[in-house]
Amino acid sequence: MQQQVFTKSMARNIFLGGAGFFLIIYLVLTYDTWQQIPARDHAAAMTPAVIEGKYLVDTNDCMGCHTINGEGAYYAPELDNVYKRRGPAFIKAWIPAMPTGVPGRRQMPHFKFTQVQIGDIVAYLQWLSNVDTNHWPPNIQG
Ligand code: HEC
Incomplete structure (x- = not known):
C-alpha cells in the first residue's frame, strides 16, 4: 500500500x-x-424630543447606576424596557419624586428637570423600548 x-x-x-x-x-x-x-x-423615528431625552440621559450619567440594553451599572433597574414595564405616567411621577428616602432601599438622586425635560426623557425611553434587541437583556429588569 x-x-x-x-x-x-x-x-x-x-x-x-x-x-x-x-x-x-x-x-x-x-x-x-x-x-x-x-x-x-428605527433611528428614523428619533424626534427632536427623543434626541434631547437621549442627551439628558447621557449627560446626567443615568448609566452610572442603570443599564441600557445591559450596558452600564447594575445598581438600578434596566432602562431599555422601563417604558413598557412602567408606562409614561409612572416615569413622569417617579423622577421628580426621588429620592424615596426609604431605609434599606437603594436611592436614586434628585434631578432638577423641568416638565419638558422629563417629557423628553420619557420620549427617549419610549423610543428605546421599541429598538429590536432580540429580547436583550434576557432578564427583564437587567
Ligand atoms: C445614583 C444612582 C442613580 C442614578 C444616577 C439614576 N438612578 Fe434611576 N434609579 C436608581 C435606583 C436605585 C432606582 C430604584 C429605586 C427603588 O426601587 O426604590 C432607580 C429607579 C429608576 C426608575 C424606575 C425603574 C423601575 O424599574 O421601576 C427610572 C425610570 C429611573 N430610575 C430613571 C433614571 C434616569 C432617567 C436617570 C438619569 C437622569 C437615573 N434614573 C439616574 C438609581 C439611580
Whole structure:
C-alpha cells in the first residue's frame, strides 16, 4: 500500500480554502446585519424630543447606576424596557419624586428637570423600548 503524505502545499490549500470560505460567510453575515439595522434601531423615528431625552440621559450619567440594553451599572433597574414595564405616567411621577428616602432601599438622586425635560426623557425611553434587541437583556429588569 502506498504511504499517504501530507504535503506543505496540501496544508496551504486547506488553510487558504478554509480562510476564504469563512471570510465569505463573515462578509455575507456582516452585509445581512447592516441591512437589518435601520429596521431594528428605527433611528428614523428619533424626534427632536427623543434626541434631547437621549442627551439628558447621557449627560446626567443615568448609566452610572442603570443599564441600557445591559450596558452600564447594575445598581438600578434596566432602562431599555422601563417604558413598557412602567408606562409614561409612572416615569413622569417617579423622577421628580426621588429620592424615596426609604431605609434599606437603594436611592436614586434628585434631578432638577423641568416638565419638558422629563417629557423628553420619557420620549427617549419610549423610543428605546421599541429598538429590536432580540429580547436583550434576557432578564427583564437587567
Ligand atoms: C445614583 C444612582 C442613580 C442614578 C444616577 C439614576 N438612578 Fe434611576 N434609579 C436608581 C435606583 C436605585 C432606582 C430604584 C429605586 C427603588 O426601587 O426604590 C432607580 C429607579 C429608576 C426608575 C424606575 C425603574 C423601575 O424599574 O421601576 C427610572 C425610570 C429611573 N430610575 C430613571 C433614571 C434616569 C432617567 C436617570 C438619569 C437622569 C437615573 N434614573 C439616574 C438609581 C439611580
